[in-house]
Every structure is written in C-alpha cells, then in structure tokens.
Amino acid sequence: MTPTQTPANHSHHDRPGHGPALGDDSNLAEFQNLDGVLGAPVLAAALNAAAGALGTAPRTVVDLGAGTGTGTLALTLAAQFQNAQIHSLDASPSMLDRLAAAAATADVDDRIETHVVDLDGDWPAVLPHEADLAWAALSLHHVTDPARVLSQTFEALRLGGVLVVTEVAGVTTYDPADLGTGRAGLGERIVGALAAHGYPVTADWTIALAEAGFAPVERHAYTFTASARTTDGARYLALQLTMSLARLTEDLSADDLTALDDAITALVAGTSEVVMTSGRFSWIAVRPITTGSNQHDTGAPGDSR
Numbered sequence: 147m148t149p150t151q152t153p154a155n156h157s158h159h160d161r162p163g164h165g166p167a168l169g170d171d172s173n174l175a176e177f178q179n180l181d182g183v184l185g186a187p188v189l190a191a192a193l194n195a196a197a198g199a200l201g202t203a204p205r206t207v208v209d210l211g212a213g214t215g216t217g218t219l220a221l222t223l224a225a226q227f228q229n230a231q232i233h234s235l236d237a238s239p240s241m242l243d244r245l246a247a248a249a250a251t252a253d254v255d256d257r258i259e260t261h262v263v264d265l266d267g268d269w270p271a272v273l274p275h276e277a278d279l280a281w282a283a284l285s286l287h288h289v290t291d292p293a294r295v296l297s298q299t300f301e302a303l304r305l306g307g308v309l310v311v312t313e314v315a316g317v318t319t320y321d322p323a324d325l326g327t328g329r330a331g332l333g334e335r336i337v338g339a340l341a342a343h344g345y346p347v348t349a350d351w352t353i354a355l356a357e358a359g360f361a362p363v364e365r366h367a368y369t370f371t372a373s374a375r376t377t378d379g380a381r382y383l384a385l386q387l388t389m390s391l392a393r394l395t396e397d398l399s400a401d402d403l404t405a406l407d408d409a410i411t412a413l414v415a416g417t418s419e420v421v422m423t424s425g426r427f428s429w430i431a432v433r434p435i436t437t438g439s440n441q442h443d444t445g446a447p448g449d450s451r
C-alpha cells in the first residue's frame with residue numbers, strides 16, 4: 147500500500163474529475179479496506195505462519211498501526227486466535243473509529259480495545275501485560291525510529307512471542323502495459339515516476355529484526371494482484387491510479403496524464419481489463435525463549451523465499 151499522506155487535490159490538472167474524488171481520509175480508508183480484501187490470501191498465509199511459530203493459542207495480541215482494522219479483524223475472526231484479546235494501536239482517531247465500527251458489525255468488539263497512540267512514543271504502556279503476538283502490517287515504514295519500535299516490541303512480547311511484519315515488496319507491473327489506453331509503456335512510466343517520489347515505500351526489515359534480538363527471523367514473499375475484472379479490483383485500481391494522477395501532474399507528459407485519466411474513467415465505468423501485480427513480504431520473527439549474551443548469534447536470519 148502507498149503511504150498515508152493525504153493525496154494532493156488534482157484540480158489543477160486540465161482534465162480533472164473522472165476518478166474518485168480525493169481530499170478526505172474516506173478514500174484512504176476505503177483503499178486500506180480493499181487492500182485487505184485483495185490481500186486476503188497474504189493475510190491468511192501470514193496468520194497461519196504466525197500460529198505455527200507460536201505453537202499455542204495467543205491470549206494477548208497487539209496490532210501496531212492498525213488503521214481501519216484489516217489485520218485486527220482477520221486476527222479476531224481467525225480460528226487459531228479465537229480466544230485472543232486484540233489491542234489495536236494507531237495515531238489516527240478516525241481510522242480507529244472505523245475499526246471500532248467494523249468490529250461492532252462483525253460482533254467481535256468485546257475482544258478489541260483501540261488505543262490512540264504514537265508508535266514513536268511509549269505505546270507499550272497501554273498493554274495490560276505481555277503480548278503473545280504483535281502484528282505490524284504496512285505500518286513500520288511510517289515510524290520515525292523503526293529500530294526503537296522493534297526493540298519496544300521485543301520487550302513487549304513474552305519469551306517465545308511472535309512479531310509479524312508486512313510490507314510492500316518488489317516492482318509494480320500493469321498488464322496491459324498501456325493500461326488499455328494505446329499509450330505504450332504508460333504503466334512503466336507511472337511506476338518509474340512514483341518511484342522517484344518514493345512510492346510505494348518498500349523496506350527489508352530482516353537485518354533490523356535480527357538486530358533487535360529476534361531469532362529466528364523468516365521472510366516470506368507473496369504476490370499481490372488487483373484485477374479490474376472484479377468490482378473490488380476495479381475500485382482499488384481506480385483509487386490507486388487517482389492518487390498516482392494527483393502525485394504526477396508535474397512528472398508525466400500531458401498525453402500521459404490524459405491517458406491515465408482515460409484509464410481511470412474506464413475503471414470507474416467497469417470497462418477496464420487492467421491487472422496490477424506487486425509483491426508483499428511478511429516476516430515471522432520470534433522472541434527467543436533462551437536469553438543470554440549469545441542470543442544475537444543464534445538463528446541467523448532465515449529466508450523462506
């Protein structure tokens with residue numbers, strides 16, 4: 147997922163307004179929710195890997211940067227975690243309001259506690275006791291001091307507790323590469339121009355997790371796909387490309403901007419057949435049961451790619 151900066155309004159673009167209007171956080175919230183729907187296979191695989199690493203059913207779970215609750219709800223609803231109490235942490239009250247509403251709708255609100263906290267602050271103080279599982283999906287790259295957050299997480303987990311970190315990985319590709327517009331290479335130019343702005347944020351936490359003391363650290367690679375042939379995929383791509391359009395008004399040629407606007411129009415109209423593919427990494431990192439001066443030397447980071 148792209149970072150959570152509020153996208154700039156693109157009203158200065160000369161063909162505005164065929165895509166979803168941006169400007170409040172409701173589109174970002176919808177984008178997060180759709181990311182969770184389309185990323186459900188990744189989520190399920192990460193949940194399974196976490197359950198396997200834990201061995202026993204967790205009682206206390208902390209969701210770091212919980213957003214609208216994609217991870218919190220999946221954790222609450224997963225059979226392996228049905229007795230867990232989830233503490234959902236986020237700096238955004240409005241995201242947590244959405245999470246709480248979704249939890250009430252799913253009738254799992256009695257197992258979820260939301261906390262408005264800054265992950266760069268003393269967030270472990272809100273936890274009643276040690277956590278069995280920590281979950282940080284698409285959030286660690288947002289914090290100012292990830293190493294500090296990883297150390298805090300290490301300390302907040304019980305011995306043998308597990309941290310799952312997920313981030314966007316790899317290169318985004320579009321098929322067809324012209325997004326159905328006839329502008330050859332349009333997708334690559336969008337991806338290249340966004341990369342120059344630092345989007346999407348990708349990060350490899352393998353070494354940082356080991357340095358925080360986690361062992362073993364396993365990295366799993368997954369494919370994330372959004373197809374315009376599905377309603378959710380078309381809406382996701384319309385939101386994503388509308389954010390891209392807003393970011394790239396100074397970077398793409400006028401013809402490319404017009405073609406991008408046309409691609410969004412086709413997505414909104416339901417006539418697009420674009421498929422976007424990107425990647426996700428999930429790390430399963432364990433707080434070792436044995437402590438001691440050599441803990442950093444045991445269990446060098448594994449890689450399950």
Ligand SMILES: C[S@@+](CC[C@H](N)C(=O)[O-])C[C@H]1O[C@@H](n2cnc3c(N)ncnc32)[C@H](O)[C@@H]1O
Binds near residue numbers: 150213263265266
């Ligand atoms: C991209 S969203 C991911 C949300 C959710 N984990 C998911 O997988 O859909 C990142 C979330 O991290 C939150 N966040 C960013 N920086 C934060 C900070 N310093 N403290 C707490 N939350 C933060 C944002 O408010 C946002 O909800």
